[in-house]
Amino acid sequence: MRYLHTMVRVTDLDQALDFYVNKFGLVETRRIENEKGRFTLVFLAASDDAADVKGARGRPTLELTYNWDPEAYTGGRNFGHLAYEVDDIYATCDKLMKAGVTINRPPRDGNMAFVRSPDNISIEILQKGDPKPAAEPWASMPNTGAW
Numbered sequence: 675m676r677y678l679h680t681m682v683r684v685t686d687l688d689q690a691l692d693f694y695v696n697k698f699g700l701v702e703t704r705r706i707e708n709e710k711g712r713f714t715l716v717f718l719a720a721s722d723d724a725a726d727v728k729g730a731r732g733r734p735t736l737e738l739t740y741n742w743d744p745e746a747y748t749g750g751r752n753f754g755h756l757a758y759e760v761d762d763i764y765a766t767c768d769k770l771m772k773a774g775v776t777i778n779r780p781p782r783d784g785n786m787a788f789v790r791s792p793d794n795i796s797i798e799i800l801q802k803g804d805p806k807p808a809a810e811p812w813a814s815m816p817n818t819g820a821w
Contacts, residue, residue, distance in 0.1 A: 675759070675760050675761075675766075677734050677756075677758055678734065678758060678798075679717065679734060679736065679737045679757045680734075680736055680753075680754075681736075681737040681755050681757070682736070682737070682738060682753055683740070683741065683747055683751065684738050684739070685745075685752075690738050691738070694718050694736065694738070699720075700721075700724075700736065701719055701724035702716060702717070703717050703718065703724055703735060704716075704735075705717070713739060713742060714739075714740045715737055715738070715739055716737070716738045717735040717737050717738075719734070719735045739754060755795070755797060755798045756796070756797050756798070757797070757798040758798070758800070759800045760799055760801065762801075763784065763800070763801040763806060764781065764784075764809060764812060766787075767780065767781055767812070770789060775789050776819065777818065778790055778817060778818050778819050778820065780816075780817070781801070781806075781812050782813050782814075782815065783808065785805035786798065786799070789821070790819070
């Protein structure tokens with residue numbers, strides 16, 4: 675398992691980048707504009723980590739999520755999730771389920787799942803490398819709760 679990123683939602687992307695990049699000293703390593711989903715993702719890394727970033731999932735980053743449609747973030751919604759990459763998403767989710775953990779967003783696509791910690795911190799689990807082929811029971815498992 676490898677730690678990937680922490681995601682926080684921001685209400686003003688320019689203001690957030692001014693703080694995190696210009697004032698705090700993080701380096702932008704990647705940006706995704708998603709017109710269909712109406713959001714922008716900006717990945718930032720500490721300067722020592724930025725030099726080592728390799729592709730989409732390099733060193734640990736801070737993911738800023740800017741939703742284009744205004745939204746008031748309450749109840750900690752501005753903090754998004756922790757993300758970890760695993761060798762086998764199905765085996766990891768199976769192990770968690772057997773330990774009594776609810777799989778809130780099953781890995782239907784063989785690539786991504788979400789669970790929550792006992793303190794309701796959302797944790798994204800991502801398949802290392804290419805997604806696994808869709809498989810049961812995951813492919814038809816519904817979402818449970820929120821993530």
